[in-house]
Amino acid sequence: MRTSEESREGALSAKYYGASYEALESQDPEVAAMLISELERERNGLQLIASENFTSPAVLAALGSTLSNKYAEGYPGKRYYGGCEEVDKVEELAIARAKELFGADHANLQPHSGASANIAVYQAFTKPGDTVLAMSLPHGGHLTHGSKVNFSGKWFNVESYGVRQDTELIDYDELRDLAVKHKPKMICSGATAYPSLIDFKRVREICDEVGAIMWVDAAHFIGLVAGKAIPSPVPYADVVSFTTHKVLRGPRGGMILAKAEHGAAIDKAVFPGMQGGPIMSAVAAKAVALKECLQPSYQRYAKDVISNAQALAAGLVDEGMRAVSGGTQTHLALIDVQALGVTGKESDERCGSAGITLNKNSIPFDPQPPSITSGIRVGSPSVTTQGMGVGEMRTIASLIARAIKEPTAAAKISGEVKELCRRFPVYPEN
Ligand SMILES: *Cc1c(COP(=O)(O)O)cnc(C)c1O
Numbered sequence: 242m243r244t245s246e247e248s249r250e251g252a253l254s255a256k257y258y259g260a261s262y263e264a265l266e267s268q269d270p271e272v273a274a275m276l277i278s279e280l281e282r283e284r285n286g287l288q289l290i291a292s293e294n295f296t297s298p299a300v301l302a303a304l305g306s307t308l309s310n311k312y313a314e315g316y317p318g319k320r321y322y323g324g325c326e327e328v329d330k331v332e333e334l335a336i337a338r339a340k341e342l343f344g345a346d347h348a349n350l351q352p353h354s355g356a357s358a359n360i361a362v363y364q365a366f367t368k369p370g371d372t373v374l375a376m377s378l379p380h381g382g383h384l385t386h387g388s389k390v391n392f393s394g395k396w397f398n399v400e401s402y403g404v405r406q407d408t409e410l411i412d413y414d415e416l417r418d419l420a421v422k423h424k425p426k427m428i429c430s431g432a433t434a435y436p437s438l439i440d441f442k443r444v445r446e447i448c449d450e451v452g453a454i455m456w457v458d459a460a461h462f463i464g465l466v467a468g469k470a471i472p473s474p475v476p477y478a479d480v481v482s483f484t485t486h487k488v489l490r491g492p493r494g495g496m497i498l499a500k501a502e503h504g505a506a507i508d509k510a511v512f513p514g515m516q517g518g519p520i521m522s523a524v525a526a527k528a529v530a531l532k533e534c535l536q537p538s539y540q541r542y543a544k545d546v547i548s549n550a551q552a553l554a555a556g557l558v559d560e561g562m563r564a565v566s567g568g569t570q571t572h573l574a575l576i577d578v579q580a581l582g583v584t585g586k587e588s589d590e591r592c593g594s595a596g597i598t599l600n601k602n603s604i605p606f607d608p609q610p611p612s613i614t615s616g617i618r619v620g621s622p623s624v625t626t627q628g629m630g631v632g633e634m635r636t637i638a639s640l641i642a643r644a645i646k647e648p649t650a651a652a653k654i655s656g657e658v659k660e661l662c663r664r665f666p667v668y669p670e671n
Contacts, residue, residue, distance in 0.1 A: 550569045
């Protein structure tokens with residue numbers, strides 16, 4: 242039997258607790274080499290995918306821990322297996338931190354991902370065949386908001402609202418008209434590629450008028466809410482679902498906040514409705530991330546994420562591109578590249594060859610199909626975590642423009658990207 246001090250020393254030397262790179266390398270050098278290559282990829286290129294971030298080493302430690310071994314179906318104090326004393330404490334702490342951070346009545350941290358969280362939301366408030374109103378996919382909505390290839394579009398009647406063609410902002414008049422016409426059980430706000438803020442008060446009024454549940458899918462922007470950089474949907478919404486790995490900077494996973502009266506329905510929908518046992522290592526990592534979000538340094542981070550996204554968008558506009566909806570109020574910008582005579586797909590590929598990872602993205606009323614698109618989406622969460630600021634965003638805008646305009650210079654641009662990234666190392670203590 243080891244004393245707890247011996248266990249701690251063992252943990253610190255990473256011999257038998259949690260993540261031990263040495264153990265992996267000696268047992269499975271093939272996979273170990275791939276992990277190292279991925280770390281190098283993250284270090285040597287610019288990561289501008291708006292839904293990605295770099296978690297802290299503390300979050301990674303919790304993720305790679307022995308909590309992964311424990312089955313804990315159920316909730317703290319009401320488990321279906323024995324031996325849950327320690328994981329109960331972890332989940333209770335995580336729930337308490339989530340409620341404190343967001344001022345929420347109820348929190349469920351068990352969903353394995355954002356899509357899983359959304360399955361639970363549908364299950365808590367609707368039956369197959371019910372009508373739901375959500376943001377149209379070509380205007381920025383997510384797969385789980387009614388795509389025909391997703392459960393949401395197959396099992397539910399999802400009606401869609403979009404943005405106005407002139408402003409490229411959500412058309413709340415259309416949203417209200419559609420709500421009155423279709424009488425949806427639930428109205429979803431939230432998107433994957435919408436650079437502006439959402440008027441939650443207005444959405445609440447529409448929900449009240451037609452008696453719909455107000456569901457906010459906050460996957461993209463919840464980190465900005467956590468950092469108090471943009472208004473929160475929590476006071477307005479019946480239920481808020483989100484991922485924990487985007488701006489929020491936690492482990493890959495999902496979470497749901499709800500008003501007190503919906504807490505039991507949400508918990509039942511997550512387990513046993515949608516999942517079996519929770520991934521307790523991920524729940525612990527969510528607790529670690531939530532503590533980070535409660536620090537003043539995270540609030541500074543969230544504000545910097547927005548000023549960086551704005552500087553990046555402005556820089557791309559100076560290079561002859563167009564920012565959809567006139568710019569950004571969040572962590573991401575949607576950029577129309579048509580004026581450069583290229584498609585989104587070509588821009589994405591050319592930037593990739595130059596060491597800049599971003600994604601092609603449909604713009605509202607896009608003349609191109611989703612496999613080609615006329616736009617790119619760029620996000621600032623990762624580069625801001627690295628410590629880059631507004632000056633670097635200007636440099637990045639010019640690197641993106643050169644990568645798109647001069648595809649033959651990809652190798653040279655890639656060298657400059659590496660040089661920039663070397664000045665802002667990812668996981669520098671490793
Ligand atoms: C990312 C995202 C999701 C899905 O999250 P996964 O963890 O990839 O399943 C759901 N909704 C929105 C709006 C998102 O942006």
